[in-house]
Amino acid sequence: xxxxxxxxxxxxxxxxxxxxxxxxxxxxxxxxxxxxxxxxxxxxxxxxxxxxxxxxxxxxxxxxxxxxxxxxxxxxxxxxxxxxxxxxxxxxxxxxxxxxxxxxxxxxxxxxxxxxxxxxxxxxxxxxxxxxxxxxxxxxxxxxxxxxxxxxxxxxxxxxxxxxxxxxxxxxxxxxxxxxxxxxxxxxxxxxxxxxxxxxxxxxxxx
Amino acid sequence: xxxxxxxxxxxxxxxxxxxxxxxxxxxxxxxxxxxxxxxxxxxxxxxxxxxxxxxxxxxxxxxxxxxxxxxxxxxxxxxxxxxxxxxxxxxxxxxxxxxxxxxxxxxxxxxxxxxxxxxxxxxxxxxxxxxxxxxxxxxxxxxxxxxxxxxxxxxxxxxxxxxxxxxxxxxxxxxxxxxxxxxxxxxxxxxxxxxxxxxxxxxxxxxxxxxxxxxxxxxxxxxxxxx
Numbered sequence: 001x002x003x004x005x006x007x008x009x010x011x012x013x014x015x016x017x018x019x020x021x022x023x024x025x026x027x028x029x030x031x032x033x034x035x036x037x038x039x040x041x042x043x044x045x046x047x048x049x050x051x052x053x054x055x056x057x058x059x060x061x062x063x064x065x066x067x068x069x070x071x072x073x074x075x076x077x078x079x080x081x082x083x084x085x086x087x088x089x090x091x092x093x094x095x096x097x098x099x100x101x102x103x104x105x106x107x108x109x110x111x112x113x114x115x116x117x118x119x120x121x122x123x124x125x126x127x128x129x130x131x132x133x134x135x136x137x138x139x140x141x142x143x144x145x146x147x148x149x150x151x152x153x154x155x156x157x158x159x160x161x162x163x164x165x166x167x168x169x170x171x172x173x174x175x176x177x178x179x180x181x182x183x184x185x186x187x188x189x190x191x192x193x194x195x196x197x198x199x200x201x202x203x204x205x206x207x
Numbered sequence: 208x209x210x211x212x213x214x215x216x217x218x219x220x221x222x223x224x225x226x227x228x229x230x231x232x233x234x235x236x237x238x239x240x241x242x243x244x245x246x247x248x249x250x251x252x253x254x255x256x257x258x259x260x261x262x263x264x265x266x267x268x269x270x271x272x273x274x275x276x277x278x279x280x281x282x283x284x285x286x287x288x289x290x291x292x293x294x295x296x297x298x299x300x301x302x303x304x305x306x307x308x309x310x311x312x313x314x315x316x317x318x319x320x321x322x323x324x325x326x327x328x329x330x331x332x333x334x335x336x337x338x339x340x341x342x343x344x345x346x347x348x349x350x351x352x353x354x355x356x357x358x359x360x361x362x363x364x365x366x367x368x369x370x371x372x373x374x375x376x377x378x379x380x381x382x383x384x385x386x387x388x389x390x391x392x393x394x395x396x397x398x399x400x401x402x403x404x405x406x407x408x409x410x411x412x413x414x415x416x417x418x419x420x421x422x423x424x425x426x427x428x429x430x431x432x433x434x
Binding site for chain 1: 330332333335336338339340341342346350353354356
């Protein structure tokens with residue numbers, strides 16, 4: 001079952017395309033890497049797939065934004081005023097069990113009650129990922145959001161990627177050899193309006 | 208100095224009249240500020256999200272209305288609330304309620320216009336995060352207004368300063384009735400016309416002290432600590 005289907009999708013701002021997606025189908029539990037140099041439109045592609053930006057042209061079908069749908073995580077996540085737990089509860093829409101499970105998954109429970117202003121970047125990143133997980137997404141779109149994780153956070157995150165086969169995970173990265181086992185790789189080709197195309201045979205190594 | 212010592216004597220001796228006048232001033236201004244906040248914060252928040260020419264017109268109108276002369280607001284509401292006016296049947300003229308209405312009209316544009324600016328200046332990531340998490344409209348309002356609270360609280364302070372120290376609307380709509388609608392500003396004007404400038408100045412000192420105390424208190428507690 002696919003959660004996102006895009007065909008001839010032009011993405012951009014104010015009706016101007018900055019990149020296009022020839023064809024992309026993301027199935028339930030898939031792992032996908034979207035690679036490309038800085039400024040090639042990775043963020044715009046991810047935000048469009050996450051339904052934060054309206055498509056400029058083409059077809060985009062699948063889940064919408066929000067719980068049970070697509071959740072986008074910024075490269076340097078925005079956390080709302082309050083504790084880490086407050087933030088994760090926002091993602092869980094009040095469901096405390098979901099929030100606690102998500103915090104445990106990211107190994108973030110020990111510092112979750114601290115105010116977000118007192119947290120390190122790595123801790124903030126873990127809270128943001130837990131907040132996204134707590135929303136029980138069908139697809140999680142990470143805009144290099146795993147790059148700022150500290151050692152413990154990375155270990156916990158790899159565990160999530162390896163075990164949560166109920167969630168499709170799309171990661172934007174500079175290069176295709178990111179640390180997402182079993183991921184299909186796509187790259188934004190060079191050009192005035194880059195096109196997202198599959199990288200044949202490029203699979204990240206299995207764990 | 209005599210004004211200061213007169214003021215101190217008035218406060219220390221617990222002049223019942225002065226206490227009452229001060230209480231009426233605070234009641235009217237705080238009631239107006241509460242109403243203006245309840246309406247103005249959601250209005251500014253909604254306008255911050257609105258696009259198009261209509262939204263731009265409303266927001267520039269709001270900014271213009273922040274400069275409304277208080278006497279003009281007093282006059283316009285006087286015609287509206289007077290016995291022959293469209294809302295004359297409510298018999299509000301020369302009551303504290305009428306003064307609250309007048310000061311609400313003065314405070315609302317400040318609260319709404321500055322909330323609009325405060326919310327617009329939040330980082331795009333704040334809006335995107337709220338949208339991506341699928342927060343309900345009500346939750347979204349609460350968390351985004353919470354993010355902008357430093358600027359919004361200072362807007363509320365500004366609105367309070369405007370209504371607490373204004374004279375025009377209070378005197379026209381309240382009528383300066385002893386024991387009913389006398390406020391610090393209306394009594395200061397009255398004492399001055401009666402030639403009792405010492406008492407007028409003393410009341411001015413009280414007015415200033417309250418304004419200063421409220422600002423200092425709220426500023427240290429809310430504005431400086433918040434982003």
